[in-house]
Structure formats: C-alpha cells, structure tokens
Amino acid sequence: MPHRLPLAPLLALIVAVLAVSTSGPLIAFAAAPALAIAFWRNTIAVGLLTPFAALRRGPELRSAVSGEKRGQGGYSVLAGAMLALHFGTWMSSAQLTTVATSIALGCTQPVWAGLIAVGQGKRLPLTTWLGIGLAVAGAAWTTGADFQVSGAALWGDVLAVLGGMAAAGYVALGEHARTSLSTTTYTTICYATCALVLLVVCLSAGIPLAGFPDSTWLAILAIALGAQLLGHSMFNYALHAVSATTISLVTLLEVPGAALLAWLWLGQVPRAAALPGMALLLAGVAVVVLAGTRRPAAARVAG
Numbered sequence: 661m662p663h664r665l666p667l668a669p670l671l672a673l674i675v676a677v678l679a680v681s682t683s684g685p686l687i688a689f690a691a692a693p694a695l696a697i698a699f700w701r702n703t704i705a706v707g708l709l710t711p712f713a714a715l716r717r718g719p720e721l722r723s724a725v726s727g728e729k730r731g732q733g734g735y736s737v738l739a740g741a742m743l744a745l746h747f748g749t750w751m752s753s754a755q756l757t758t759v760a761t762s763i764a765l766g767c768t769q770p771v772w773a774g775l776i777a778v779g780q781g782k783r784l785p786l787t788t789w790l791g792i793g794l795a796v797a798g799a800a801w802t803t804g805a806d807f808q809v810s811g812a813a814l815w816g817d818v819l820a821v822l823g824g825m826a827a828a829g830y831v832a833l834g835e836h837a838r839t840s841l842s843t844t845t846y847t848t849i850c851y852a853t854c855a856l857v858l859l860v861v862c863l864s865a866g867i868p869l870a871g872f873p874d875s876t877w878l879a880i881l882a883i884a885l886g887a888q889l890l891g892h893s894m895f896n897y898a899l900h901a902v903s904a905t906t907i908s909l910v911t912l913l914e915v916p917g918a919a920l921l922a923w924l925w926l927g928q929v930p931r932a933a934a935l936p937g938m939a940l941l942l943a944g945v946a947v948v949v950l951a952g953t954r955r956p957a958a959a960r961v962a963g
Contacts, residue, residue, distance in 0.1 A: 669901040672894040673910050679891035681917030683883055684759035685925055687751050690879040692872045694755055695862050697880055698747035699869060702855035704884035706848065713848040720845045735837035736846050740853025742830040748858065750823025756816030760919035760930040761802060764938040765820035767912060770948045771795045772828035787951040794944030801937025847892075908949045912942055 690697055713721055724733030754762040771792050774784055803817040837846050862869055872880075895907055902910075915938070922928040930938075 666901055669898040672898045673902065673907075676891045676894035676898070677910060677913045677917055679886040679894065680911070680914050681921060683887035683891075684754050684763050684914075684918040685921045686879045686883050686886075687754040688759050688922065688926055688928070690872075690876045690883075692876045692880070693862075693867045694752040695748055695858055695865075695867050696869050696872075697883065698744070698751050699855055699858040699862055700880045701884040701888050702743075702747070702851045702858065704881065705888045706851045706855055708889065709844070709848045709851065713844050717842055717845045717848075720842060721848065724841055724845055724849060729840055732837045732839060732841045732846075733849060735833050736841065736849035737853045739830050739833035739837055739846075740850040741857050742826055742833055743850060743854040744857035744861075746823050746826035746830055747854065748861070749819045749826060753816040753819035753823060756819065757813040758919075758928050758930060758934075759922035759926070760915060760928070760938065761813075761934055762816060762820045763918050764915050764941055765799060765802065765817055766823045766827070767915060767942065767945055768795055768799060768821060768824035769827040769831065770908060770945055772825045773831060774948055776828055776832050785951055788948055791944045791947030791949075791951055794947060795941050796944070798937045798939070798941025798944055802934045802941060804937070909946060912946065915942060 687694065687697060720729070723729040724736065750762065750766045753766070756762075774788050774792060778784060799821065803814060803821075834846065834850070837850075859869075861867070895911070898907060919928075919930055923930070
C-alpha cells in the first residue's frame with residue numbers, strides 16, 4: 661500500500677509554497693531599495709523571534725554567544741553574513757529582471773551545494789554531474805535570452821546566480837551550526853547577524869531605510885511575515901514527516917507560483933525565449949536533488 665502523506669504536513673507544504681511564492685512579486689512591487697527591504701524583513705523577523713528564543717532557549721542562546729557552544733554560534737554568525745549576501749544579490753535581481761527568471765536562477769542552490777561538496781573532497785555521483793550540466797546549460801540559455809533584452813536584465817540574472825551561490829554557502833554553514841543548536845537559537849543568531857550586516861552596508865552606501873510609501877511598508881511586512889517566517893517555518897515543520905529531498909523539490913514550485921502572481925499582479929509575462937532555458941534549469945536542479953537522496957540534504961533557501 662503506497663505511503664500517504666499526513667494531512668497536516670501536506671497543508672504545511674501548500675501554505676509554505678504559497679507564502680514563499682509571494683516574495684518575488686512583493687519585492688518587485690515595493691518602492692524601496694532591495695537592500696533596505698532585506699534589512700527590514702530580517703529585522704522584523706528577529707524582533708518577533710528574540711523574545712521567544714530568550715524565553716524558551718535562553719541558556720542555549722547564552723551558550724552559543726559566550727559558552728561551550730561558541731563554535732556553533734560562530735557558524736551561525738557566518739551563516740548570517742552569507743544570508744545577507746544572498747538577500748542582497750537575489751532580492752536586487754528581482755527588481756532588475758523578471759520575477760520568474762530571478763527565482764529560477766536563484767534555485768540553482770543545490771548545484772552550488774554539490775560543487776561545495778566537491779571542494780570539501782567529496783565525490784559526486786554521475787547523475788549529479790548530469791544534473792549540474794543540465795542546470796548550467798539552462799542558466800546559459802536563460803541569461804542569453806535576457807542578454808538580447810537589456811543589460812539591466814542580464815545583470816539581474818548574474819545577481820540571481822550569485823544569490824544561489826550565497827544560499828548554498830548559507831546552508832553549508834548552517835549545517836555546521838545546527839549540529840548542536842536548536843532551530844530557534846540558530847535562526848535568531850543568523851537573522852540578527854544578517855540584519856546587522858545589511859544595516860552596516862545600507863548606512864555605508866547611503867541607502868535609505870525610511871521614507872517609503874505605506875504600500876511599500878505593507879509589502880515589507882508581508883515579506884517578513886509570509887516568506888521569512890511563515891514559509892520557512894512551515895517547511896521546517898514538514899521536515900518531521902517529509903524528507904529534505906522532497907522539500908527541496910517542492911520548493912521548486914515557487915518558480916511557477918511566483919511567475920503566476922507576477923503575471924496577474926504586476927503584468928510580468930515571462931519572456932518566451934527564456935522559458936525553455938528555465939525548464940532545462942529546473943530539470944537539472946531536480947536531477948541534482950534526487951541524486952542526493954542517498955546522503956543527507958538540506959532544503960534550499962526559499963524566497
């Protein structure tokens with residue numbers, strides 16, 4: 661008799677995909693610099709997480725900051741810095757190219773995670789290399805189509821790929837931190853570091869952090885509560901009943917979900933010339949994820 665997914669995890673996955681699918685369109689809609697949006701989404705998340713972490717995980721939080729778990733706390737800080745790089749590049753890309761292209765290229769995280777594993781001396785199966793090849797070919801096709809459109813769109817594609825690379829580094833560092841830290845403690849330190857790094861960058865570059873219209877503040881709040889907290893939390897909740905590989909594949913549904921929302925809400929019709937490349941890219945990423953079923957895998961960063 662085939663295994664049936666329990667209703668609660670199934671509903672959690674549906675909610676998570678819907679939540680993260682709103683991120684790209686909201687970023688493209690918001691009339692604010694991408695780095696400012698990234699700062700506020702993390703700051704709001706930290707403001708909501710910190711009281712809960714202090715109440716439920718106070719001793720562990722102190723241990724991670726100045727106690728016996730300082731090593732894992734250090735990895736959490738590094739992961740936060742890498743997350744800031746991810747948000748800074750990927751969220752900027754969503755304002756330069758189409759939402760569909762930005763998210764599709766950002767989905768290359770599993771590909772870069774595989775290459776990081778090679779750099780650590782691990783051997784990848786042939787199937788993984790096949791998937792990497794398909795994904796790279798699809799990315800080249802997609803960016804080539806955007807090169808014909810405008811230089812800004814091409815730069816957005818480059819930033820999206822860099823965002824995928826940074827996300828892979830974020831996950832790799834997070835895996836080290838999570839060896840002995842709870843999700844609550846890890847995410848609190850990670851998000852706080854991310855917000856601090858983005859604050860320094862914004863202040864140094866003279867990027868405004870206030871003075872936005874009410875519609876932009878509502879979009880930022882929706883990103884923080886939706887993609888940042890609800891989406892990630894629902895994916896983490898589903899992990900108790902669903903494999904990380906399945907989660908990684910399900911998160912690829914963010915691409916058509918965000919593309920549909922961007923079309924209905926922003927009037928962004930995916931460029932026809934880029935669609936075959938995007939399909940090839942997503943197929944390659946799916947092959948990479950499936951090839952990793954024999955070893956532990958982490959769900960990719962969504963939205």
